[in-house]
Amino acid sequence: MILRNILLSAIVVGLFSGLLYGLFQHAQISPIIYAAEQYEVSEETPATHSHEDAKQGDHHHDAEAWAPEDGFERIAYTLGADIGIAIAYAILMISLMALHDLKSNKPKLDAMQGIAWGILAMIIFFVAPAMFGLHPEVPGTEAAALEGRQTWWTACVVLTAAGFATLYYAPLKFKAAGLLFLALPHLIGAPMPDELSFANTSPEAVSALTELSHQFYSLTAIGMVFFFVLLGSMSGFAVKRFVKLESL
Amino acid sequence: MQQTISTPQTKSLSVSAAVQVVSAIAIGVAIIFAVGFAPMDVAHNAAHDARHAFAFPCH
Structure with a gap:
């Protein structure tokens, strides 16, 4: 089956790759x-709940909505969501x-080729x-709605995947379409605010959040490399060892 | 559907295999959207830190 x-x-x-990434996330x-949350501006005042800023994608939530308690509960939910x-x-x-193994005439996959798949997935x-x-x-970062x-993210992921698939599997004369798929989301452009800015506009908050943004950016990138290489190689091993396609 | 594996109708079996693979893909997409994109506050709050760590659009 x-x-x-x-x-x-x-x-x-x-479970394995998500747990490792979750532990990395917990530490780093x-x-x-x-x-960054220390600098989030208070949303207690009713005025911030008006919809005039809604198009700026304000971080305002229903005050009554459940959220995990800081500490163990929040860490546990984060680990669970990572997994x-x-x-x-x-x-x-x-x-x-x-x-790929079922339908293509390319070489069958194993853990080594899984690493390449992991890098592509990243x-x-x-x-x-x-x-x-x-x-x-x-x-606390200001962003577009x-x-x-989310729509742009989804389109970008689907088009990038379609682009690589076209470059790899399609006959030579169609491969150029793969490059078009790869470029299209960036030609359209992500919905972005004009410049990096934060909900909290006090100078020390801005400089602290800018610094935190850079750290966050580098550490997620490092974590993602390890996560996807591990995910790819384990998946390549699993598809060769456990997903019995050749018995069909 | 795999029980008919001993019959010579391997063609219909390979269609069934593709359907199973596509079903798995649908399950994977559904989980990503539930954990990473669901707009309800409760789902967002529970998965908040993970959404940030995977660089999903958040807030």
């Missing part, structure tokens, strides 16, 4: 998020690898949408 084997493999791969990334995202990425990775899910588009942000950014 291919579906079951893909899901079980992905759960193992995602979350402290930056917590530090959840990692399992989802592992499902996509192993499924697409299985599709470009698809992190470098193209985040480093070339919507930069990784600390809380959320829905527009």
